[in-house]
Amino acid sequence: MMDEKRRMYDNMSEIKKGPWKEEEDKVLLSHVKKYGPRDWSSIRSKGLLRRTGKSCRLRWVNKLRPNLKTGIRFSAEEERTIIDLQAQYGNKWARIATYLPGRTDNDVKNFWSSQKKRLARILQTTPSSSDKQVEASGIHAPSFEALEFNSGKQREDVFGRDFKQQEGNRLTDLIHPTSLNFEESLYQLEFDPNDLKPYNLLQSSIPFPPQLNLDFPSLENQEFISRFEVPNFFDVFGQGSASEIGNVHLPPTPSCLEPEKSSPNVTPDISLIDDFPPMDIFDHIDPFQSPSEW
DNA sequence: AAGGGCTTCAACCGCCGCCGC
DNA sequence: AGCGGCGGCGGTTGAAGCCCT
Incomplete structure (x- = not known):
């Protein structure tokens, strides 16, 4: 029982790296919608994502922010x-x-x-x-x-x-x-x-x-x-x-x-x-x- | 068709400055 | 004043895709 709890805790506290999944993006977007592009570290502390605040901020700035020219080459x-x-x-x-x-x-x-x-x-x-x-x-x-x-x-x-x-x-x-x-x-x-x-x-x-x-x-x-x-x-x-x-x-x-x-x-x-x-x-x-x- | 080389891009890392305690 | 957390930034890396031979 204790082991199970421990495992769940470790699972949640473990920091996830690598490419972002669509579900993660949705969670991040919903956070930004609610609170604005700030309090990045709270995303993890609230247990919403297993990403660091830095990682969340980076994802927002580079990929999720509105009006980005994604996939368009530099003119x-x-x-x-x-x-x-x-x-x-x-x-x-x-x-x-x-x-x-x-x-x-x-x-x-x-x-x-x-x-x-x-x-x-x-x-x-x-x-x-x-x-x-x-x-x-x-x-x-x-x-x-x-x-x-x-x-x-x-x-x-x-x-x-x-x-x-x-x-x-x-x-x-x-x-x-x-x-x-x-x-x-x-x-x-x-x-x-x-x-x-x-x-x-x-x-x-x-x-x-x-x-x-x-x-x-x-x-x-x-x-x-x-x-x-x-x-x-x-x-x-x-x-x-x-x-x-x-x-x-x-x-x-x-x-x-x-x-x-x-x-x-x-x-x-x-x-x-x-x-x-x-x-x-x-x-x-x-x-x-x-x-x-x- | 396959393998190698190159380019692009997303994401991480480390450092730094700011701010609150 | 010192410390720790956080956010911002520049450098770097590695995966994926593309192109050439």
């Missing part, structure tokens, strides 16, 4: 937005996701890491003789020659199967290395300390995301550019800011102060967060430095 515009915002915020997926209605931080994170993996894999499988030259020179520039594609098939391998169909539109096209001829420095950065515009973009031919403002040396512009100049190409999609790893000192411009200007089509999904706008939204912005401090 080219969304991809551009992610690039733009990642350049501004770094790997702040939750923050980036607030600009993408119906998308979760997990979605954004998964998207970014899959692109990162894809590029990493391609670089591993396409060794270049020029790498050695670069290495010998002591300059650890990315070997973009390694990404010269001889055939559409190769391009497709790198940039995905839908590249052919959506050429010119997708994220992968925005960062298409063959658009860049680094030997000729399509992008030359010129700095005149007397000029209020410290950087001038010359001979621009890279298809920029439309929301980038080329008239002003904003942070996202510089980040975007400098991401092609990082010492280790894997860091193009890495965490560190390009200004740190590429010795490119960028004038910090609070471009996020003007989201409607730099990203006219990007609107934060304020319905997803309670305390929008977050008061720490400008925390990542360093005080403006004078050119002499660069």
Whole structure:
């Protein structure tokens, strides 16, 4: 008798992991309907589910929340937005996701890491003789020659199967290395300390995301550019800011102060967060430095 | 047809900050 | 002030499905 009771107790207290069942979703939804998306840990303490509060919250946020774009691939515009915002915020997926209605931080994170993996894999499988030259020179520039594609098939391998169909539109096209001829420095950065515009973009031919403002040396512009100049190409999609790893000192411009200007089509999904706008939204912005401090 | 490689996505883990006691 | 619980977040993992050979 005691053993039976004990077993039942253990059964209930045992934490369940793994994929969610429909019945569990129903229980969770009914809890949210009653109490709102909060008190996650009470779901387990009340014996409704054998899931942790964290697990319940995650399930709600990523799958059960209304208006999620489940099963819909990122549009080219969304991809551009992610690039733009990642350049501004770094790997702040939750923050980036607030600009993408119906998308979760997990979605954004998964998207970014899959692109990162894809590029990493391609670089591993396409060794270049020029790498050695670069290495010998002591300059650890990315070997973009390694990404010269001889055939559409190769391009497709790198940039995905839908590249052919959506050429010119997708994220992968925005960062298409063959658009860049680094030997000729399509992008030359010129700095005149007397000029209020410290950087001038010359001979621009890279298809920029439309929301980038080329008239002003904003942070996202510089980040975007400098991401092609990082010492280790894997860091193009890495965490560190390009200004740190590429010795490119960028004038910090609070471009996020003007989201409607730099990203006219990007609107934060304020319905997803309670305390929008977050008061720490400008925390990542360093005080403006004078050119002499660069 | 089958096996291997790759991509996508759901879920977990660990860390951190906040808050109440 | 210190502690513990909780929620939020970013990184990581593993299963499932897809595609190619």
